[in-house]
Amino acid sequence: MLKRTRQILAALFFAGITLLLLDVSGTLFHYLSWMPKMQLLPAILAANLAVVAIILALTLLLGRIYCSVICPLGVMQDLAARLNRKRNPYSLSPALWWLRLTALCVFVLLIVTGLTGVAALIAPYSTYGRIVTHLIQPLWIGADNLLALGAEAVDSYAVSEADWVWYGWMPLIVTSLTLIIIAVLAYRGGRTWCNTVCPVGTALGCVARFSLLKVRFNEEQCIGCGKCSRNCKAACIDFKTYDIDYSRCVTCGNCIDLCPKGALNYGLAASSKIKAEKENTVDRSKRQFLIGTALLAGTALAQEEKKVDGGLAEIVNKAAPERQTPLTPPGSLTARNMTEKCTACQLCVSECPNDVLRPSTSLEHFMQPTMGYEHGYCRPECVRCSQVCPTGAIRPITKQEKSSLQIGHAVWVKQNCVPLTDGVECGNCARHCPTGAITMVPSDPDDEWSLKVPVVNTSTCIGCGACENLCPARPLSAIYVEGHEMHRVI
Numbered sequence: 001m002l003k004r005t006r007q008i009l010a011a012l013f014f015a016g017i018t019l020l021l022l023d024v025s026g027t028l029f030h031y032l033s034w035m036p037k038m039q040l041l042p043a044i045l046a047a048n049l050a051v052v053a054i055i056l057a058l059t060l061l062l063g064r065i066y067c068s069v070i071c072p073l074g075v076m077q078d079l080a081a082r083l084n085r086k087r088n089p090y091s092l093s094p095a096l097w098w099l100r101l102t103a104l105c106v107f108v109l110l111i112v113t114g115l116t117g118v119a120a121l122i123a124p125y126s127t128y129g130r131i132v133t134h135l136i137q138p139l140w141i142g143a144d145n146l147l148a149l150g151a152e153a154v155d156s157y158a159v160s161e162a163d164w165v166w167y168g169w170m171p172l173i174v175t176s177l178t179l180i181i182i183a184v185l186a187y188r189g190g191r192t193w194c195n196t197v198c199p200v201g202t203a204l205g206c207v208a209r210f211s212l213l214k215v216r217f218n219e220e221q222c223i224g225c226g227k228c229s230r231n232c233k234a235a236c237i238d239f240k241t242y243d244i245d246y247s248r249c250v251t252c253g254n255c256i257d258l259c260p261k262g263a264l265n266y267g268l269a270a271s272s273k274i275k276a277e278k279e280n281t282v283d284r285s286k287r288q289f290l291i292g293t294a295l296l297a298g299t300a301l302a303q304e305e306k307k308v309d310g311g312l313a314e315i316v317n318k319a320a321p322e323r324q325t326p327l328t329p330p331g332s333l334t335a336r337n338m339t340e341k342c343t344a345c346q347l348c349v350s351e352c353p354n355d356v357l358r359p360s361t362s363l364e365h366f367m368q369p370t371m372g373y374e375h376g377y378c379r380p381e382c383v384r385c386s387q388v389c390p391t392g393a394i395r396p397i398t399k400q401e402k403s404s405l406q407i408g409h410a411v412w413v414k415q416n417c418v419p420l421t422d423g424v425e426c427g428n429c430a431r432h433c434p435t436g437a438i439t440m441v442p443s444d445p446d447d448e449w450s451l452k453v454p455v456v457n458t459s460t461c462i463g464c465g466a467c468e469n470l471c472p473a474r475p476l477s478a479i480y481v482e483g484h485e486m487h488r489v490i
Contacts, residue, residue, distance in 0.1 A: 002253040002256060002266050003253030003254065003256065006065070006251070006252060006253055010078075011075075013070055013072065013075070014076070016032045017072045017125075017128070018132055018136075019032065020035060020347070021137070022132060022350070024140070024141060024162040026351070026353055029351060029387060029388045033388050033390075036388070037390040038051060038055075039070070039071070039124075039125040039390060040052070040066065040203075041123050041125060041126070041200060041343055042345070042391040043390070045111075045391040045393070046392035047392070059208050060207060060212065061211060061213060062213050062251060063208045063211040063213065063214060063215075063249060063250075063251040064201070064249060064250045064251055066204055067191075067194055067200075067204065068250040071124050071125065072128040073124035073127055073182070073193075073198075074124065074191070074250065076186075077182065077186035077190070078186075080182070080186035081186045081187060081233055083187055084187050084188070088227070090189065090229075090231060090232055090233060090235050091229065091230060091235065092232075092238050093235040095195070095245055095248060096196050099197075100196060100201075100205075101202065103122065103196075103197050103198075103199055104199045107119050107122060107123075107199035108199070114336070115339075115364065116340055117339065117360070117364070117365050117368040118363065118366050120343045120344040120345070120367065121174075121344075121366070121367070123199070123343055124194075124201075125345055126344050126367075127178055129344075129347055129350075130174075130178070130344065130345075130346050130367060131178070131179050132346075133349055133350050134171050135172075135179060141162045141164045142164070144159065144161070145161045147159050148160055149161075163355055163375070167349075168358075170361045171359045171367060174367070189235065190232075190233025190234060191234045191235075194234070194250065195234060195235075195248045205246075205247035206247060208247055209246045213268060214244070214249075214267075215244060215249060215253075215255060215256065215265070216264070216266075217242040217263060217264060218264070219242055221261045222261065222263035223260075224239060224240070225239075226239045227259065228255035228258065228259055228264055231254050232255055233252065234252075235248070236248035316475050317374070317474075317475065318373075318469075318476075318477065319476055321476055321477065323482055324482060325408075325482060326371070326483050327408050327463065327481060328369075328407065329348065329357065329369060329378075329385050329386070329407070330386065330397060330402050330407050331386035331394040331395045331397040332395075333486070333487055334485060334486045335483075335485050336485075337393065338365075338368060338369075339364065339365060341393035342369065342391060343393075344359065344369075347389070347390070348384075348385035348388060348394060351384050351385060351388050352384065353384065354376035354377060354379055354382060355375035356373065356376055356378050357371060358370060358371075369385075373469040373481065375469075377465035377468070377470070378463075378464045378465055379464070380402055380403045380434050380462070381399050382402075383396075383397055383398065383402055403434075404462070405462060405490075406461065406462050406484065406489070407462065407463040407483065407484060408461075408463030408481045409461045409481065409484070410429075410456045410467050410479050410482075411456070411479065411482050412454055412455070412456060413480065414453075416473045416476055416477065416478035417453055417478040418472055418478065419443060419453055420443060420451070425452070426472065427440045428467075428470050428471060429454050429470065429471055429478075432466045433461075433467055434462075434466060435461065435464075437456060437458075437460040437462075438455070438456055438457070438467060438479075439455050440454055441454075441455050459490065462490065467479045468481055
């Protein structure tokens with residue numbers, strides 16, 4: 001019963017978070033946005049004390065049930081482990097406390113120093129979010145678009161096409177390597193990643209040692225067959241001494257389900273079978289500090305096919321301008337707040353309907369969302385990213401608040417402006433500015449009939465990027481948005 005209940009709850013959490021990350025309709029966040037807020041690291045960064053208290057209480061009562069039910073990366077590892085059809089695939093392995101504590105200390109140090117984006121590379125929820133966003137979402141969007149084409153062929157428009165945006169090689173390479181490492185470890189050793197690298201698993205493992213309910217042996221019924229140990233994906237059961245390492249046990253229930261004599265049960269543990277000397281002993285002969293971080297420093301340039309408009313004119317894609325200050329989403333308050341609280345889970349990137357958000361490749365903000373207006377602009381009526389962020393890196397705002405929130409200001413680049421380069425009227429930026437911050441004035445002050453160029457009123461510009469996105473100049477727009485370190489209300 002324990003195993004079946006856990007599997008049902010885990011399937012619900014896993015499916016809900018996955019669908020939320022894949023949602024192209026923009027409707028599921030109304031119903032499922034609470035799920036990411038139940039993840040431990042986002043709850044800590046958001047100072048959501050109620051959720052943190054609930055998780056700690058569940059761990060003290062039930063053990064590491066969080067890792068086997070609520071954490072999507074834990075469930076993904078279980079799915080990868082099931083691909084290993086070898087009979088009795090696991091065996092008892094020693095707890096590598098030196099490695100676990102090192103990973104946890106480095107993780108905490110990175111967060112304290114403001115490098116949350118780098119720390120998030122091993123955070124479980126953030127890691128799963130990147131896997132879904134960069135590896136699964138393109139396939140999902142492709143299937144959705146094929147379905148939309150099929151529906152259109154029979155005069156049905158119930159399914160709409162979705163745009164897919166290329167975020168560059170770096171996010172793809174990092175995410176692919178992470179998936180390969182985790183999947184191989186899970187296939188070979190079950191919960192190896194959880195119990196050696198994952199900082200959340202280590203932290204909850206320290207709490208789970210004191211849990212009220214535990215899996216425990218009935219020594220009189222045990223026949224020493226070892227089936228429990230050989231099928232424990234946490235590799236934490238020593239059937240010879242009736243010991244269970246509760247800091248690694250994720251309360252999956254496999255051992256109880258497979259025991260032929262019912263010698264294992266889940267209940268009150270009057271005394272722990274884990275010896276104190278085993279918990280506290282450090283193997284001094286192996287105290288070597290492991291720093292094995294491989295940096296992928298090269299970024300490949302994608303060679304795109306040329307596009308032509310009617311076979312007459314070449315269409316050049318927009319290029320991102322060099323911004324002195326990166327743009328952060330409305331509601332993020334400051335660049336520092338985004339850096340310190342964002343776990344780079346990619347949920348806001350997945351949910352952005354205007355293709356404005358994309359993962360950063362800079363080391364300081366690695367994989368955290370930054371803004372670009374090559375594919376769209378930040379529409380004043382859209383506040384979806386602020387509604388789904390689980391950490392408070394982007395605080396919830398209303399449409400009314402967003403329309404008066406300045407995240408940056410537009411800057412005119414004279415040498416790129418179409419009236420001056422091509423000698424034709426334009427004014428596209430002024431026509432589409434939602435706040436009326438752009439005015440067209442004569443390019444020659446002494447000739448009122450000269451071609452007009454834009455002038456930006458920086459006091460009313462909110463930095464939405466409509467001007468930059470809709471500017472016909474290629475590849476660089478004649479007007480672009482420079483970010484602000486601190487957002488302000490105008």
